[in-house]
Amino acid sequence: MDAVGKSTEPTPPAPVPQAASAAQISAVLGNDDIFREILLRLDFPTCLVRAAAVSTRWLRHASDPALLRRFARLHPPRLLGFFVNSSNSPLRFVPLPQPPELAAAVRRGRFDFGRGARNVSDCRDGRIIVHVMPENGMPGKDTVFCPLHRGRGAAVLPHPEPVLPRRQPPAGVSLYSHELLFHDGGGEGMSVIEATVMRSEWQAWVQIREFQAGCWGECRYSDLIQLPGTWRRCEKFALLANGKLYLICMAQYILAMDVATMSSICIKLPEGVEFGYNTDLALSRADGSGFCVVNVRGFRMQAWRYRMDCDSIGHWELIDTIYLPQVLGHLADPTWNSSGAVVRVPAVGDNADFVFLRIQNKVFYLRISSKAVEKVYELTRNEFLFGVSPFMMVWPPTFPMLNGGHDKGE
Helix, strand or coil, X not given: CCCCCCCCCCCCCCCCCXXXXXXXXXXXXXXXXXXXXXXXXXXXXXXXXXXXXXXXXHHHHHCCHHHHHHHHHHCCCCEEEEEEEECCCCCEEEECCCCHHXXXXXXXXXXXXXXXXXXXXXXXXXXXXXXXXXXXXCCCEEEEECCCCHHHCCEECCCCCCCCCCCCCCCCCCEEEEEEEECCCCCCCCCEEEEEEEECCCEEEEEEEEEECXXXXXXXXXXXXXXXXXXXXXXCCEEEECCEEEEECCCCEEEEEECCCCCEEEEECCCCCCCCCCCCEEEEECCCCCEEEEEEECCEEEEEEEEECCCCCEEEEEEEEEEHHHHHHHHCCCCHHHHCCCEEEEEECHHHCEEEEEECCEEEXXXXXXXXXXXXEECCCCCCEEEEEEEECCCCCCCCCCCCCCCCCC
């Protein structure tokens, strides 16, 4: 039994002298290996940027390419929302719920591009190429926006100067499609390629021109490509990934072109996967070499990854097969089967991490690995959906430039 008046409360620890506490902090933060591990445990790229503003040493570690590669594996870039291009209004942004850190970044951004903003050519790493029609009736302009940086403004891509091509299109190759795509490498630079694909029913011919350092380069041309299948039109048919241009243009093949060498191959789709009509098949980038494909047949969805080995031999890997009514659960409409509802795939995330699906007048966002799904948009009466463009957090981050007045060294 305790003695009367004897306290049972634990004795509080003796206060650590301020100098000793500062020495302990310095010992931890001054160790490069420990400090890098601390940086890797930050949740968002915005936290990395703020840490980099402390000193040149912190900037050097936060912006190190090896650390950024590890950070991206631990914290893949987040989907902040998506742009909707429809018949009812100009291009508009639909934000998705975010943690406070990222929600604040979205609130500070500028996502309204004006009444003339319509078609999206490409959306990647916090940048978007939008075709903007002036109200004065003048021709439209392809414009690059960085929505998360209000003060950065818009950059209009100048129209390439008309030149007499060194090579004329082969006879019979007269129909063409035109795409503007961001170069690989991330960041926020103005590095874009213009791909013009001319074709007949069984042949294709590709012209590529690159926009870098504020000007357009010379045109480069492929040889005449003999297609193993007839050409099929697809509204959003081009993907630029890892130096390759991939085109959805045949029922059972993907046309792939090396941008540097202009050489091409036709990649056969996996057994049972076929491009039948617009947006039942979509492409996305994959880490390393290759690309991803998502295909819908009826209410069955499959996600595939195409990889290249060291001998440049490609092979398909099945990521997942999903029966959509099961994952949609209560969100599924029991009349879909009887009404002949068609599932379309407006967009796919990198590595097939997520997919946007349109079923009748509803748009769903499905995370493939977790099977989590939510309805994110509903078309109004007589509204026609032209496209959905996912908007991701900027990667890699843009780090500050420190000057002597603000650099604390440590």
